[in-house]
Amino acid sequence: MTTSQANNPLGPGYEGVAGSEMRFRDIFRDTLRAEMNRDEDVFLMGEDISGGFDKDTKEPLDAWGGPFAATKGLVQEFGVERIRDTPISEAGFVGAAVGSALTGMRPVVDLMYFDFVTVAFDQLLSNAAKSRYMFGGQTKVPLTLFARSGAGTGHAAQHSESFYSMLAHIPGLKVVVPSDPYSVKGLLAAAIRDDDPVFLVNDKKLINLTGFVPDEEYVIELGKGRYMRRGTDVTLVGMSYTSVVCQKAAEQLAESGIDAEVIDMMSLSPFDEDILIESVAKTNNVVIVDEDTPRASMSSEFAAVIADKGFDHLDSPVKRVTSPHSPVPYNSALEQAFMPQPEDIVKTVRGMLGRD
Amino acid sequence: MDISKEKLEWIYTTMYRIRRFEETMLEQTLKGNSMGVAHTSDGQEAPPTGICAHLTDKDWIGSTHRGHGHCISKGLDTSAMMAEVFGKSTGQCGGKGGSMHISDFSKGMLGANGIVGASIPLAVGAALTAKLKGIENESVGVSFFGDGASSQGVLHESMNLASVWKLPVIFACENNGYAEATPSWYAVSTEDVSARAEGYGMPGVVVDGMDVFAVYDAAGEAIARARAGEGPSFLELKTYRYHGHFHADDTSKYRKPEEEEYYKSLDAIKHFERTVSKQKLMTEKKLKSIRDSVEQEMLDAVEFALSSPMPEISTLYDDVYVNYSNPIAGLR
Ligand SMILES: Cc1ncc(C[n+]2csc(CCOP(=O)(O)OP(=O)(O)O)c2C)c(N)n1
Ligand SMILES: [Mg+2]
Numbered sequence: 001m002t003t004s005q006a007n008n009p010l011g012p013g014y015e016g017v018a019g020s021e022m023r024f025r026d027i028f029r030d031t032l033r034a035e036m037n038r039d040e041d042v043f044l045m046g047e048d049i050s051g052g053f054d055k056d057t058k059e060p061l062d063a064w065g066g067p068f069a070a071t072k073g074l075v076q077e078f079g080v081e082r083i084r085d086t087p088i089s090e091a092g093f094v095g096a097a098v099g100s101a102l103t104g105m106r107p108v109v110d111l112m113y114f115d116f117v118t119v120a121f122d123q124l125l126s127n128a129a130k131s132r133y134m135f136g137g138q139t140k141v142p143l144t145l146f147a148r149s150g151a152g153t154g155h156a157a158q159h160s161e162s163f164y165s166m167l168a169h170i171p172g173l174k175v176v177v178p179s180d181p182y183s184v185k186g187l188l189a190a191a192i193r194d195d196d197p198v199f200l201v202n203d204k205k206l207i208n209l210t211g212f213v214p215d216e217e218y219v220i221e222l223g224k225g226r227y228m229r230r231g232t233d234v235t236l237v238g239m240s241y242t243s244v245v246c247q248k249a250a251e252q253l254a255e256s257g258i259d260a261e262v263i264d265m266m267s268l269s270p271f272d273e274d275i276l277i278e279s280v281a282k283t284n285n286v287v288i289v290d291e292d293t294p295r296a297s298m299s300s301e302f303a304a305v306i307a308d309k310g311f312d313h314l315d316s317p318v319k320r321v322t323s324p325h326s327p328v329p330y331n332s333a334l335e336q337a338f339m340p341q342p343e344d345i346v347k348t349v350r351g352m353l354g355r356d
Numbered sequence: 357m358d359i360s361k362e363k364l365e366w367i368y369t370t371m372y373r374i375r376r377f378e379e380t381m382l383e384q385t386l387k388g389n390s391m392g393v394a395h396t397s398d399g400q401e402a403p404p405t406g407i408c409a410h411l412t413d414k415d416w417i418g419s420t421h422r423g424h425g426h427c428i429s430k431g432l433d434t435s436a437m438m439a440e441v442f443g444k445s446t447g448q449c450g451g452k453g454g455s456m457h458i459s460d461f462s463k464g465m466l467g468a469n470g471i472v473g474a475s476i477p478l479a480v481g482a483a484l485t486a487k488l489k490g491i492e493n494e495s496v497g498v499s500f501f502g503d504g505a506s507s508q509g510v511l512h513e514s515m516n517l518a519s520v521w522k523l524p525v526i527f528a529c530e531n532n533g534y535a536e537a538t539p540s541w542y543a544v545s546t547e548d549v550s551a552r553a554e555g556y557g558m559p560g561v562v563v564d565g566m567d568v569f570a571v572y573d574a575a576g577e578a579i580a581r582a583r584a585g586e587g588p589s590f591l592e593l594k595t596y597r598y599h600g601h602f603h604a605d606d607t608s609k610y611r612k613p614e615e616e617e618y619y620k621s622l623d624a625i626k627h628f629e630r631t632v633s634k635q636k637l638m639t640e641k642k643l644k645s646i647r648d649s650v651e652q653e654m655l656d657a658v659e660f661a662l663s664s665p666m667p668e669i670s671t672l673y674d675d676v677y678v679n680y681s682n683p684i685a686g687l688r
Contacts, residue, residue, distance in 0.1 A: 052537035052610030063537040063609035087507035087543035088472050088535055116471065119508070154392020154443075156454040158470030294687055324686035326676045330454030331443035332391045334672045344688045 019214040024206045027181045027213050028070060028188065035192045036078055039106060042192060043082040045093050046110030050075035050083050067112045068207055094120035098127045101143040108192060111147035114201055115161045128197040129172030143197040150203035150241055150291060151328045151335050160328035164201045165297040168269040174198040174222055175268040179243035181211040183266055186220030194222060203241035223270035231261035234285040234349050237302055239265040242289040242340055249345035258349060268298050276302060277310045284315040287348050289340050294322040316352045321345050357635060364637055367409055367568055371401040371625050372650045374425040377434055380654045381441055385603045391443035394455040397425040399598035402624040403530050404429035406571025407498060410579045416464045416482035417498045418475035421456050423468025426500050430465045438657040444664035451667040473508030476501055480514045483523035496524040496582040504535020506549045515556040524582035527590045530565065532597045537610040553590035565593030566622040
């Protein structure tokens with residue numbers, strides 16, 4: 001399968017491709033392993049990525065195997081130098097990863113919950129993203145970071161954010177958001193092989209989902225979106241977990257005879273302007289769905305591009321379904337109300353098509 | 357012993373309340389009555405109790421993800437705490453914060469905090485307020501944090517600030533030996549975290565955090581120093597958490613049973629009981645009546661939390677700001 005085919009799967013079960021149904025978390029780990037085998041400059045840092053050491057022997061216990069057991073077993077294969085547990089010092093070890101990337105290594109950093117990126121933000125913004133530019137192209141920063149975003153698990157305001165828009169805002173940084181096992185395999189491999197700093201944001205709600213994954217090695221080109229479902233009446237634009245939400249909404253819409261197309265953006269910076277315009281040219285209606293808060297967000301960015309380059313195709317104003325402009329609440333009913341639901345999308349589509 | 361009878365009773369009540377709150381809350385969480393993630397602090401009763409025994413509602417504390425013991429020591433109501441863990445409208449934060457964000461500003465409690473290290477400078481700020489208002493003698497800031505948090509840059513910045521500004525701050529490091537599964541010997545470059553204190557020009561001591569009397573004495577000195585305008589101090593309280601890092605964590609994967617048994621043999625509550633009976637300071641009858649009333653309090657707290665209503669969905673949009681002219685509700 002070539003990269004371009006990989007970029008254009010119509011959902012799972014593409015005919016004739018060898019592969020299997022896998023859990024998101026398992027293919028994530030398998031991909032890390034494959035990339036570490038492929039390139040010995042790749043190494044991993046983070047808190048409890050093996051987790052725990054025997055007091056007497058000083059050997060790693062792999063008790064946690066990383067947050068959500070994302071890296072379980074890797075320390076046995078690669079050892080403590082390449083699977084490097086860190087103290088709780090995000091500013092320090094992200095900065096050290098940047099320094100190591102500037103001097104020839106390809107560090108991969110697990111930041112655990114996405115919210116903790118703020119502790120290391122200066123290193124990302126001022127050093128990782130700007131070094132190449134301000135030093136006149138002398139250097140590059142082949143750094144990969146990943147962390148878990150998203151509400152819906154009772155983790156409350158400081159462990160549930162989806163503000164990847166803050167990262168996409170930074171020139172010099174790339175941002176990708178897988179939405180299923182297939183996309184995380186291709187995006188993680190592409191991120192690690194890329195010579196620029198790439199942040200992979202992975203919604204917690206995806207971790208235990210399963211999906212079809214081709215056996216063969218592939219990368220997904222950064223900056224490309226894909227169609228998850230073809231349709232003619234309205235385009236639903238999803239990213240990260242909202243791509244799953246959009247597919248559910250499309251199924252509900254189909255029951256009442258509305259034929260929705262679903263785009264999964266996969267990359268947020270760079271992002272696929274062409275697929276947005278191509279789809280809107282066909283459906284003439286678009287709803288952008290994002291769990292990130294709406295001000296100065298990816299949803300506003302996509303809306304601006306569609307208004308600019310796709311205005312003549314539009315039969316109705318661009319609509320957005322997002323979380324409110326608020327932090328994430330703890331109570332589960334409030335949390336569900338915070339997150340975009342398929343019903344919210346259905347209601348918005350019906351309103352825009354005059355089918356209330 | 358230089359502790360009043362009332363204070364001794366308060367200490368026992370507080371430690372037993374923390375123990376039983378954590379056990380009850382964990383049981384309720386595993387039953388599915390809590391709405392989210394919960395970290396327990398049973399085993400670590402002595403540090404917050406022995407420190408907060410010297411504080412009033414005018415003093416401020418900053419807390420952590422493992423904050424229930426700090427809240428209880430600062431006098432928060434256990435029913436409102438339980439209701440918060442259950443996500444109810446009657447909870448300490450109306451169900452918006454949960455276990456990791458319980459706070460009560462009327463009691464001088466600056467909030468539990470989910471970002472490791474993030475609450476440390478808040479206690480420094482509270483102490484700065486006291487200094488600016490000239491009330492250091494009645495309003496100090498105590499920052500509780502773990503051995504893991506001691507690796508955050510913000511602790512080091514906060515210690516230096518408190519020292520150069522001579523603020524009434526107590527840095528209270530609860531060293532329970534682990535940050536998640538990571539042992540402190542792996543993550544901390546010195547034998548004792550308190551060794552950091554010297555570098556920032558403040559006294560630092562190691563205290564037996566399983567002995568509430570030792571904590572009480574050391575905290576008394578540090579707080580007196582702060583109230584006298586002599587600046588910050590650092591206390592490292594060696595302690596142990598009995599349960600996992602969070603409600604679903606299995607400690608057997610990274611802690612040895614002998615180690616767990618050893619610390620249970622040092623149990624802070626049992627140590628208190630032995631000491632007061634040996635020195636004839638409290639009768640077993642009195643101790644039992646305190647335990648009985650705490651048991652009843654826990655039954656009441658669970659009942660209150662279970663029977664309380666859920667928050668109205670509209671509260672989702674409340675309190676993002678004091679004032680804001682655009683709608684918060686979003687774009688649906
Ligand atoms: C900035 C940040 N990094 C990582 C975490 C995840 N985390 C939560 S608690 C914890 C361990 C904290 O250890 P310690 O400070 O010793 O406190 P303890 O849990 O032992 O009470 C970690 C790594 C976090 N919440 N915030
Ligand atoms: Mg600890």
